[in-house]
Amino acid sequence: MEPLIIANMLMPAIITLLALAIVMxxxxxxxxxxxxxxxxxxxxxxxxxxxxxxxxxxxxxxxxxxLRTVVMDVPSQDVISRDNVSVRVNAVLYFRVIDSQKAVINVENYLQATSQLAQTTLRSVLGQHELDEMLANREMLNADIQTILDARTDGWGIKVSNVEIKHVDLNENMIRAIAKQAEAERTRRAKVIHASGEMEASEKLVSAANSLAVEPNAILLRYLQTLTEIAGEKNSTILFPMPMGLMDTLFKEQVKQSPKTEK
Structure with a gap:
């Protein structure tokens, strides 16, 4: 009889706990x-x-x-560019759920589906561009990838707000080739700048020569100015070029002033 009495005493408590659990x-x-x-x-x-x-x-x-924004790291992908260069590229993806119904009903796991779609889209888009475009036009590539992902995930209730390419890894041979290309480009620019400077200098020299030709004494003043600049440097030896025209003038004056010899 005692077990039945104990059971009758515990039954209300058990029913109360079950009811409380159901309500909670x-x-x-x-x-x-x-x-x-x-x-x-x-x-x-x-x-x-x-x-x-x-x-x-x-x-x-x-x-x-x-509904919070999800920051997803897209694993590194092996990409072959349009100019047949093999690179490894990884990116980061920012997206959030804007339609809860579509995110649950239309796709089994929207996180995994978005990750896989981002990887394939990254390889597809970058494979259509050359290596120089990957390195120089990342903003344009980010915008293209973001637009494609946003359109494809719209049916899942996902809004892709941003895509950022983080790293473009090259092998050692390609790094050396790019370094040589950059060095050659710098050399080409230096030669062009030097040639441009020579052209401008020659034009200025021609203009200066024309100005000096107007007044014969101007070249003498220029020589004297040069001599003053050299003397200011405290040199013990000064080499001063003598104009040949000036020598001819002095020689003619000396001939005129010398007495004529009798025949």
């Missing part, structure tokens, strides 16, 4: 960035949240969906 399971709390997709007997019913919601056990089921 009815109420769910969703945070501000969460939504609950409600299914009624397996069929989609509504999207609830945030805050306190009621979910009837057994009859209704709820799937939580996070």
């Amino acid at each position: 399971s009815v109420f769910r709390v969703l945070r501000e960035y969460e939504r609950g997709v409600i299914f009624f007997l397996g069929r989609f019913q509504t999207v609830k949240g945030p805050g306190l919601i009621i979910v009837i056990p057994v009859i209704q089921q709820m799937v939580r969906v996070d």
Whole structure:
């Protein structure tokens, strides 16, 4: 008889605990960035949240969906560019769920699906460009990849807000080839600049010669100015070029002033 008495005493407590557990399971709390997709007997019913919601056990089921922006690292991908250069490229993807119903119903796992789609799109888009474009036009490539991903994930309720290419890894041979190309380009620019400077200098010299030819004494003043500049450097020996025209003038004057010899 004692076991029956104990069972009768514990039965109300057990029923109370079960009822309390059922009542507690009815109420769910969703945070501000969460939504609950409600299914009624397996069929989609509504999207609830945030805050306190009621979910009837057994009859209704709820799937939580996070609406915050997801930062996903796209693994390094082997890409062959349009000019047949093999590189390894990785990127980072920013996206978030904007339609909880589509994210749960239209795709099994939207995180994995978005990751796989980002990898294939990265290889496809970069394979259509040359290596120089990958290195110099990353903003354009980021925009192209983001546009393609955003269009393809729209049916999953996903909004891709940004894509950033982080690294473009090259092998050692390609790095040396790029270094040689950059060195050759710098040499070409130096030669062009030097030739341009020589051309400008020759034009200035021609202009200066024309100005000096107008006044014969100007060249003498220029020589004297040069002599003054050299003397200011405290040199013990000064080499001063004598104009041949000036020598001819002095020689003619000396001949005129010398007495004529009698025949």
